[in-house]
Amino acid sequence: MPEICGPTPALLARLADILGPQGFTADPADIDPWLSDWRGRYRGASAALLSPANAEQVAAIVKLAAEARVPLVPQGGNTGTVAGATPPVDGSALLVSTRRMNRIRAISAEDNAVIAEAGVILSNLHDAATAIGRRFPLSLAAKGSATIGGLVSTNAGGTQVLRFGTMRNLLLGIEAVLPDGSIFHGLETLRKDNRGYDLRQLLAGAEGTLGIVTAASLRLVPQPAARAVGWVGLPDPQAALTLLRRLEEATGEAVESFELVPARALDLVLANIPGTRAPLTGPHAWNALIEVTGAEGGADPAALLESALAAAIEAELVEDATIAASEAQAEALWALRESISEAERIDGASAKHDIAVPVTAMPAFLIEEEAAVEAAFPGCRIIAFGHLGDGNIHFNILPPHGVDRGAWMAEKGPEVSAFVHDRVAARGGTLSAEHGIGQAKLAEFVRLADPVRLATMTAIKQAIDPLGLMNPGKLLPLASRAPTP
């Protein structure tokens, strides 16, 4: 690796000059909020926070940093869960915020497309799409802070992947500043473009290690005329998966969300989140939240869902079910699902895993691995919830009752996670379904990665970022200089 230097006063002065007072600060109070990751587990240092106003300013920053051999850490809403936007602890790198680049450059209902700058906040994009009678079908809990640049760079998932795919599937084009300071102009809104290697898809999910995304063109879809939201009680995860497949066949793939919630997660929400109440009269080992949408001239989704659920109860696939009778009831059902992470946070520290296995393997995984973890780590409790239809579950392990959870996590956390990741790998799964690698999963990723995959990724990184200056310490060991604890 070439030598990497920290930023000099001369470099900072030149950057301040280029970016102006709105785009440059070296005031520790301004920088401080952006030095920690969202979960507060990682903390870095940076001599300045750079906030360019456009791609040309980003290009100027990248060129100067390359000349000075100073690494750059791009950051959007800083809502990631793997510390992918937290700078190294040694202060060698500079933070580059995309948040000022927050214009929607173009939006068209007829083209079903929008061009948004990297700093556009997801909920603002939702609003802009709604205003022209369209929607952008990707949503997640952090939508009020997460930015388009970050969502593209991490190939974000969320609750509508079942029908619309991850960010990758919604991406039409990218504008990015590459590590040599050149601007990649790939913002076409074309539906089809077979001119060689898909650089857009290479930059998507690259976590800022191949360049800084400055804008993206994204696909929009029509707004649904109606939606139906239901909640069902189920005996086991296999029943849930069977139900999902039947619903998809009955509705022509209009199932947008199918979220699995175990009794333990629902109990935690009901105990910790004020204003929530149980959706069904009795308890059920497993639950699922279901959303089905319908078009203008098409079948009523509530009627479709009702008849499908009635048939499922008849077939003893489903134990009990309710369908929201109003938007308020629908929101209340969604709140149960979306409050799980917050309820867990209130409950205390836990070992979290964002795993995926093939969809059909998930029911057995949930039953068998819950038992395996509880046998290997007596007293631990599993909360496994999420996107069953994507084969993606948040498999979280709570320490035994009565222990100091922070201390237990420090002592046992890595061992528990290695245990889980090994079992996931043995079933052909991934240790990162939607959260990415960042710093938090780097060691485990490297430990379990296919050497061919790692070697090919490293070759690409070295070809595009030969100085290793783009988001060091994230995603690839190559760029790792000073691992954050």
Added chain:
Amino acid sequence: MPEICGPTPALLARLADILGPQGFTADPADIDPWLSDWRGRYRGASAALLSPANAEQVAAIVKLAAEARVPLVPQGGNTGTVAGATPPVDGSALLVSTRRMNRIRAISAEDNAVIAEAGVILSNLHDAATAIGRRFPLSLAAKGSATIGGLVSTNAGGTQVLRFGTMRNLLLGIEAVLPDGSIFHGLETLRKDNRGYDLRQLLAGAEGTLGIVTAASLRLVPQPAARAVGWVGLPDPQAALTLLRRLEEATGEAVESFELVPARALDLVLANIPGTRAPLTGPHAWNALIEVTGAEGGADPAALLESALAAAIEAELVEDATIAASEAQAEALWALRESISEAERIDGASAKHDIAVPVTAMPAFLIEEEAAVEAAFPGCRIIAFGHLGDGNIHFNILPPHGVDRGAWMAEKGPEVSAFVHDRVAARGGTLSAEHGIGQAKLAEFVRLADPVRLATMTAIKQAIDPLGLMNPGKLLPLASRAPTP
């Protein structure tokens, strides 16, 4: 570039030994059919045709070829239109056929996934999916010969892209032999996997220049319970686009195909293809073929289409319309669309362009550029048909009446194509929407490419294939040794 050598007798003997009589032939009569491209415009040479039975044999071939510095040209069904699978004329390269790797390794309705080897023929994959109550929603005219490896390597499109996207969107995983002979094991059927750079998407559409795809895992979808196929007469392309957007809103995006057919293309089909007849009573300047599908419990697609078309006639958007009353009528309407290329072939040589512009820009493009071409090249006639909803039109230019079409093409073809490509580029479009670059479009691609895109692609090529042995002369000028005429 490192020096590249032709195959020696010793190398051929070792390959024959590894592959056995079923996997190796040096008999010119066996090799000959595979030396020309599908359109018969390019012809190369190869000392042997290698037909490995599995990925391990491909890896052995690639390693030996790398040691001997002999280039390899992978080939599937050889149905591409840009000579991407035709070897160089100088005989330096060896042809590697994937056609013997034709097993479907796994298929699951519950997982909605299939793992198919590179040599599986598309129509066989369709049949396998149908047999388990699913379908693979990508189809094109060459489905009886085109193979999965080629369809992945060229990111194939076809007539269902509007709803399901190109091959890229249906791709879950890839197994490939990389240029160093290592096997990339990426066949997971995971719906979500955020472990860094998406090597699957890098290999998809790479036209064999980064390695040889040996298998792919692909997404399946439920079979529709019903379909409705309609044909409409329209005053102009803008009316067609407006109609498409209304249909999508009315049907919840259940429009699977929306193919634009100008009067001239329909006339050519009716004149040249026996058994075809006009679908509407009067002539219309433009026509569209529409297919809408419906699910089990959902609205009847024929009823949806009928009411939407009635409203469109009322609004004077559509001049006339018919909906197929039987499967036979539906097939007859589709035959009109699918016979256009054959009707053109019978008519004689023409300058073909596979272009895309943003969807909203296409109506004006069709009107204005038809006029521009006819003004610049007096007597020429345009036949522009295809995937309006993808912004992708096959923009073909027929020579003036009475000229020797072959001679005209040789003399005027490049000039006409450069004229068209310049106009496409000026509208933010692409000179290859779905056919790829191969040999046929290489010069034009390089002429018009953004230098940043070209430099980044070249850096990736050099990083992954430093010897430049994988499918030389295709996609990138780097790998071009002896341009085929």
